[in-house]
Amino acid sequence: MLWFGSYTSEMGGEGSGLGTLRLDERGAVQDVAGVTPAASPSFLAFHPSLPVVYAVSESDGALLAFRADPAGPVPLGEPRAAGAAACHVAVSGAGEAAIVCCWGDGTVNVYELDDEGALASDSRRAAASSDPHAALAGEPRQSRAHEAVFLPSGLVATTDLGHDVVRFWRLGAQSLELDHEVVLPFGCGPRHMAISAEGILYVVTEFSIEVVVLAPDDATARYTIAGSSPVLPRPIDPDQSGAEISLAGGLLYVTVRGANRVAVLSVSGDGRVVAPLDDVDCAGDWPRHHLVHGDVLYVANQRSGDVATFELDERGIPGFVRSAPIGSPTVLAWREG
Secondary structure (H helix, E strand, C coil), X not given: CEEEEECCHHHCCCCCEEEEEEECCCCCEEEEEEEEECCCEEEEEECXXXXXXXXXXXXXXXXXXXXXXXXXXXXXXXXXXCCCCEEEEEECCCCCEEEEXXXXXXXXXXEEECCCCCECCCCEECCCCCCCCHHHHCCCCCCCEEEEEECCCCEEEEEECCCCEEEEEEECCCCEEEEEEEECCCCCCEEEEEECCCCCEEEEECCCCEEEEEEECCCCCCEEEEEEEECCCCCCCCCCEEEEEEEECCEEEEEEECCCEEEEEEEECCCCEEEEEEEEECCCCCEEEEEEECXXXXXXXXXXXXXXXXXXXXXXCEEXXXXXXXXXXXXXXXXXX
């Protein structure tokens, strides 16, 4: 089942909350199947074993939990405060914790989940980021945490696009304990990540619109930069920005706002070498998020207010099928059943 979140009126959006989308026999989006009101749920995540969906309210700076009922999401417990402009939520593989990243104040917040998947604690904040490029920046830069990913090794990776750093944590009893960090080039803006089965991280940068490859050292398990590639094989404009990245069928898919493209990148060299392969129009404006499920790719075009469906050909290149009007979509997520 395909779920969505959206920006609502208090953030200038035309959405109404979070819910599910109706698909046709080809898997193309037709329309909204059901929706539950919420204030700008800009990202969603599912519990690994329970019918529970988590949403961050970007405008309220809060984490919400819902039962994933067939008739529509049902609130589960009370919202818990996060930080300013909460923009991402991730849930651990064992379902014992959720992590929320906040663009507005740079905080990384950890929550305990109970046996029913409800939020069992207020947030416990991880250590704040310190700008590794402070001398180069001159003026202080705001930390802007943007995504957390649970790694096969047990570590947690978080991006900070304000400080150009990816931090790696151990999930402790009280909060996150910093293990190490990887400093990326000044001004690149690491935003979102995709991870391979071998634990290689592919980081899309918002400002330089690149994919940076981070690989763990065989001896120390610490991550280092293994390579990088531009997302598009041509110069970028100042009004363009990298948005989302995913790994499917041995290829990377990256959406680029402003350019309004879906880029496909090849992966080779034991997963450490990436290169532009092709790119297609996103069939809308401002592709904030996308999702690959099987041989279908869905794109959430925020400003044009639609979700576009593409079918992947034998090379993995998207071919446009159709668009469905969805008010200010921000995120797409798939849940079986």
